[in-house]
Amino acid sequence: MLTTFKNPLLTLGIALSSGLTSIAISAPAYSATFVDLNTFNSIGDVNSNKTVINSGSSNTVLTGGGGDSLENFLGINAVDFQNTISDNQYGSAITNTFNINTGDMFSFEWQFIQDNQYPDRAFVTIANNIQLLTGNSGTYSYTFTSPGIYNIGIGVVDVADSSGTSTLAVSNVKIVAVPWETDALPVLSSTMLFGIGVWAKRKYAKNSKS
Numbered sequence: 691m692l693t694t695f696k697n698p699l700l701t702l703g704i705a706l707s708s709g710l711t712s713i714a715i716s717a718p719a720y721s722a723t724f725v726d727l728n729t730f731n732s733i734g735d736v737n738s739n740k741t742v743i744n745s746g747s748s749n750t751v752l753t754g755g756g757g758d759s760l761e762n763f764l765g766i767n768a769v770d771f772q773n774t775i776s777d778n779q780y781g782s783a784i785t786n787t788f789n790i791n792t793g794d795m796f797s798f799e800w801q802f803i804q805d806n807q808y809p810d811r812a813f814v815t816i817a818n819n820i821q822l823l824t825g826n827s828g829t830y831s832y833t834f835t836s837p838g839i840y841n842i843g844i845g846v847v848d849v850a851d852s853s854g855t856s857t858l859a860v861s862n863v864k865i866v867a868v869p870w871e872t873d874a875l876p877v878l879s880s881t882m883l884f885g886i887g888v889w890a891k892r893k894y895a896k897n898s899k900s
């Protein structure tokens with residue numbers, strides 16, 4: 691009996707790891723965390739549940755850098771912001787900080803109703819990176835390539851003047867985590883292998899004594 695199962699740990703290990711791998715490939719487990727915009731900080735003209743961001747009202751704040759500016763609130767560089775959206779004047783924004791893993795995807799749906807007189811702009815900031823939302827509506831998504839603590843911001847600015855309201859509505863905000871099998875599973879299976887190994891070793895030792 692003991693001769694037949696000379697290496698029970700190895701046999702169990704191979705069976706277990708191949709079994710888990712095939713399960714993971716056939717059913718990838720994505721984990722989506724819905725983000726409540728109420729948890730965001732806001733500046734300027736933003737509605738109470740932080741889902742609607744406006745330009746063009748007296749509640750917006752100045753751009754151009756400095757302590758009370760939109761750029762300071764978002765933690766972005768004012769020169770970069772001016773280079774991305776030239777002649778921006780005032781604006782409103784929301785921001786929050788997230789602990790991100792590699793491969794996490796941040797996404798939301800948006801609708802932008804633009805002031806007809808001047809082309810106000812809607813944008814997203816990921817750390818220092820500024821990205822425009824172009825068009826009237828869409829789904830924004832960004833996949834992180836390295837882990838860390840990230841500021842994520844969403845905003846609207848007046849371009850050329852301070853009046854004429856443009857409105858950005860944001861919904862279905864979420865962070866989708868990396869699928870199991872590419873990240874967590876190797877850790878899980880090696881942990882389980884270790885557990886089975888300990889169990890088998892004890893059983894083997896017990897059998898040897900009897």
Ligand SMILES: [Ca+2]
Nearest residue numbers: 805848853854
């Ligand atoms: Ca405007």
